[in-house]
Amino acid sequence: MTGLRKTYGSKHAVDGLDLTIKTGEVFALLGPNGAGKSTTVEILEGYRKRNAGDVTVLGVDPAHPTREWRERLGIMLQSTSSVTLLTAREAIAHTARLYPNPRNVDEVIAEVGLEEKADARANTLSGGQRRRLDVALAVIGRPELVFLDEPTTGFDPEARRQFWRLIETLRDGGTTILLTTHYLDEAEYLADRVAVIANGSLVALDTPKGLRRRAENSTVSWTDAAGHQSVATTTPTAVVRDLLAKHKGEIPDLEVRNPSLEDVYLELIGQADADLADAISQKAQA
Amino acid sequence: MSRPAYPALVWERAVLETKEFVRSRDQMIFIFAFPIIFLVLFGAILGGAEIGAGVNFTEYFLAGMIATGILNTGFQSLAIGIAIDRDNDVLKRLYGTPLPASAFFAGKVLHVLMVSIVQIALLLAVGALAYGINLPTDPDRWITFAWVFLLGTAASTLLGIGASSLPKTGRAASAIITPIVLVLQFISGVFFVFTQLPTWLQNFAELFPLKWLAQGMRSVFLPEEFAELEARMSWEHSTIAIMLVVWLVLGSILALTTFRWQRAGDR
Numbered sequence: 001m002t003g004l005r006k007t008y009g010s011k012h013a014v015d016g017l018d019l020t021i022k023t024g025e026v027f028a029l030l031g032p033n034g035a036g037k038s039t040t041v042e043i044l045e046g047y048r049k050r051n052a053g054d055v056t057v058l059g060v061d062p063a064h065p066t067r068e069w070r071e072r073l074g075i076m077l078q079s080t081s082s083v084t085l086l087t088a089r090e091a092i093a094h095t096a097r098l099y100p101n102p103r104n105v106d107e108v109i110a111e112v113g114l115e116e117k118a119d120a121r122a123n124t125l126s127g128g129q130r131r132r133l134d135v136a137l138a139v140i141g142r143p144e145l146v147f148l149d150e151p152t153t154g155f156d157p158e159a160r161r162q163f164w165r166l167i168e169t170l171r172d173g174g175t176t177i178l179l180t181t182h183y184l185d186e187a188e189y190l191a192d193r194v195a196v197i198a199n200g201s202l203v204a205l206d207t208p209k210g211l212r213r214r215a216e217n218s219t220v221s222w223t224d225a226a227g228h229q230s231v232a233t234t235t236p237t238a239v240v241r242d243l244l245a246k247h248k249g250e251i252p253d254l255e256v257r258n259p260s261l262e263d264v265y266l267e268l269i270g271q272a273d274a275d276l277a278d279a280i281s282q283k284a285q286a
Numbered sequence: 287m288s289r290p291a292y293p294a295l296v297w298e299r300a301v302l303e304t305k306e307f308v309r310s311r312d313q314m315i316f317i318f319a320f321p322i323i324f325l326v327l328f329g330a331i332l333g334g335a336e337i338g339a340g341v342n343f344t345e346y347f348l349a350g351m352i353a354t355g356i357l358n359t360g361f362q363s364l365a366i367g368i369a370i371d372r373d374n375d376v377l378k379r380l381y382g383t384p385l386p387a388s389a390f391f392a393g394k395v396l397h398v399l400m401v402s403i404v405q406i407a408l409l410l411a412v413g414a415l416a417y418g419i420n421l422p423t424d425p426d427r428w429i430t431f432a433w434v435f436l437l438g439t440a441a442s443t444l445l446g447i448g449a450s451s452l453p454k455t456g457r458a459a460s461a462i463i464t465p466i467v468l469v470l471q472f473i474s475g476v477f478f479v480f481t482q483l484p485t486w487l488q489n490f491a492e493l494f495p496l497k498w499l500a501q502g503m504r505s506v507f508l509p510e511e512f513a514e515l516e517a518r519m520s521w522e523h524s525t526i527a528i529m530l531v532v533w534l535v536l537g538s539i540l541a542l543t544t545f546r547w548q549r550a551g552d553r
Contacts, residue, residue, distance in 0.1 A: 045382060047548065070384035071289070077382075082374035085309035086302070097298050098383045100289035121309075141383070 014040050015200035021178055026171050028191035029180040032269055036200040037180040038078055041149050045075050058145055071099055074143030076134050078150050083123040088114050088133050091122060092140055099141035111169065112136045113162055128159050135166065145176045152186060164189055184261050196268050203268045208261065215259025223253040292389060299393025304400055317359055318405055321351045322412050329417060337479055339511040348413045349507045350476035353500035355405050356435065360398045360442025362467045365449040366459040372549060373456035381547035391541060395443045402439055427506050430523070434502035437530040441495055441537050448540025454550055470496040481517055488517060495533040498526045
């Protein structure tokens with residue numbers, strides 16, 4: 001997968017993105033609802049047409065999908081597959097027969113944890129089970145590149161862990177994975193690199209570790225006579241030393257919190273929102 | 287590993303569609319029972335009335351029901367079914383697979399052919415057993431049946447695929463598609479004897495395929511002498527073939543140009 005850049009729609013759902021996703025990596029598109037994650041992914045999947053930019057997915061322009069290209073892709077849409085009258089096994093076996101070199105049906109059923117429900121009609125499966133069916137349908141064709149659009153929304157914690165293990169298995173097999181999510185822990189756990197997008201623009205592109213390092217301020221908080229206090233600082237040790245000097249004995253409710261990925265994320269998103277507000281007010285003035 | 291062969295894909299799709307059809311009981315009952323209920327009803331109401339050349343209304347109506355059954359299965363049910371599938375992202379998911387669009391369409395045609403054969407067999411069985419209608423024994427008649435049936439099914443199916451993009455939502459599909467079929471049934475010699483309609487209405491109906499499909503079926507199941515009582519005193523086989531081919535071509539163009547894999551506004 002080589003470089004891609006696109007703008008889309010009159011309201012700029014995606015406003016000039018530059019991204020390169022490397023073969024074999026797990027890449028997460030992270031952003032709030034309406035940030036343009038799904039629009040971006042659906043352009044890459046060949047569902048939506050872009051208005052500008054050059055996009056190549058596995059060497060092919062996704063605006064002109066071919067059968068050969070489709071054979072190398074696996075797609076899990078954001079919407080859960082509809083209730084069909086087929087059993088999970090029938091649906092997976094049918095999809096397998098559309099590909100030149102599909103994976104073993106039973107093996108994939110076991111991998112997504114649907115063995116017990118394999119012969120139940122899809123309309124008797126729970127939402128989470130149908131989501132697992134969706135994963136199975138996305139990987140049955142032995143794809144080189146898999147798109148997973150908010151794959152774990154609505155999962156319970158156990159199901160999410162299980163899903164993560166499945167993604168790790170896929171990655172270990174050499175599959176490139178592009179994942180959208182608004183769960184930070186998911187991006188942190190799974191992704192080799194994370195792109196944070198807001199209002200259709202890229203606001204950060206880094207490894208989860210690198211993103212975390214962007215946080216400058218730790219938070220020191222405690223309670224004194226005046227009530228609850230909180231200080232953001234790059235030198236938390238110095239702050240604590242000062243506090244020790246001022247207090248005799250225990251400092252009530254003392255807490256030193258290192259910046260979390262969430263802090264970085266919220267700051268990035270907030271920044272993007274502030275920039276947008278500025279741009280709008282400037283436009284209004286002009 | 288080699289990629290799946292095209293005929294295998296078409297067969298795979300047809301089998302899958304038929305499996306789903308059999309499991310959706312209400313749809314299957316509608317498709318199979320509806321023409322039989324109508325045959326029995328109209329048989330009871332108007333059955334004995336002779337139209338001419340020794341043909342009574344039940345016999346005339348049986349040919350019409352076979353014709354409209356093809357239109358119901360190929361056009362009406364299919365157009366509504368595809369519109370609902372589009373609403374539920376079923377088509378979007380298929381578009382994301384390597385399945386060629388033409389194999390998807392061909393699978394639909396094959397599925398409709400299989401369903402229609404069962405539907406017609408049931409109608410003929412009821413006609414023969416309950417109303418003593420004699421089935422033709424002349425092989426020429428069955429050859430006529432074969433080409434009228436195949437052309438009619440292919441045209442109906444492709445028109446159904448094309449028309450599935452008319453309604454904005456799956457919910458609106460039934461309200462838009464059903465009246466089209468109903469009007470055609472009234473003016474094409476299904477519920478009424480075609481030659482008893484006002485001439486202007488006959489001329490209007492001649493623009494559409496159901497009139498020709500019904501006339502083609504009458505030429506299979508009614509005695510030769512009845513041809514004299516048709517609008518142009520002939521079965522007009524060549525006109526039937528031309529009109530069905532014209533609608534087949536129109537349907538193909540419509541299916542190829544208007545067909546959408548996704549909901550409107552989802553691109």
